[in-house]
Amino acid sequence: MRILIAEDDSVSRLVLTTNLVSWGHEVVTAVNGRDAWRASQEADAPRLAILDWMMPEMEGTEVCRRIRESPATIPAYIILLTAKQGAKEVVEGMQAGADDYLTKPYHREELQVRVQVGVRMIELQTKLADRIGKLEEALDRVKSAGNYPYLWILQESSRR
Numbered sequence: 001m002r003i004l005i006a007e008d009d010s011v012s013r014l015v016l017t018t019n020l021v022s023w024g025h026e027v028v029t030a031v032n033g034r035d036a037w038r039a040s041q042e043a044d045a046p047r048l049a050i051l052d053w054m055m056p057e058m059e060g061t062e063v064c065r066r067i068r069e070s071p072a073t074i075p076a077y078i079i080l081l082t083a084k085q086g087a088k089e090v091v092e093g094m095q096a097g098a099d100d101y102l103t104k105p106y107h108r109e110e111l112q113v114r115v116q117v118g119v120r121m122i123e124l125q126t127k128l129a130d131r132i133g134k135l136e137e138a139l140d141r142v143k144s145a146g147n148y149p150y151l152w153i154l155q156e157s158s159r160r
Contacts, residue, residue, distance in 0.1 A: 001119050002026045002046040006036030006063065007081070008055045012104075016050060016081075019108060023115070033058025040067050040076065048118045053082035053093065061096035068097035075125070077118035081106070 003025050007013040010031075017027045028046050030036035034057040039045060049067070051060035064078055080098035082089070093101050099121070100114050 001048055001122070002028060002044075003115070004028045004030065004036060004039050004046040004049040004051075006030040006033060006039075006049065006051045006055060006060065008032055008052060012052070016111075019111065020115070023112060025115070032056045033060060033063050036060075036063050037066055041070065045076070047122045048077045048079075048115065050079045050081055050115075051098075053080055053084055053089075061093060061098075064093070064097035077121050079114055079118060 003020055005013060005016050005020070005027055007016060007029070008031055013029055013031070017029060020027050028039055030039050033051075033055045036049070036051060036055070037058060040049060040063070049063075051063055053060040060080055060082070064080065067076055067078065077100075078098045079100040079102055080093040080096075081102050081104060082093070083104045084093075085103045090101050099118065102111060102114060
């Protein structure tokens, strides 16, 4: 899995990169929020992002908001990583569009399982999008073949 790390602290960025690479992931790094935003908009953008909250040029919460507002077929999974530990900040981060929230300092194993959850969610979203695409193709074939008596069956099954 390609993972975007947006972290302005070079030591934290190196530790995150080292861990993710050791777990078999490919890492794309950004040193500020603006670079993270740009990386998230590339054609081959990573589907999972770990964003520091406090970064120069654009905070991680703003990157979250922008990613959520952009028209992606399958959305990114975003983990917000921060030293902010209060309940108010957790709520603010999740309302900005984060899927998960991890506080610094974090435990390596906790990061690993949270990344695994993100990978699993992305895989499920991808499978769902593929199935929806196949259903839409089947519905189009039925419509073009003129088999309208059975059209309501396909329409009902695609709503579920």
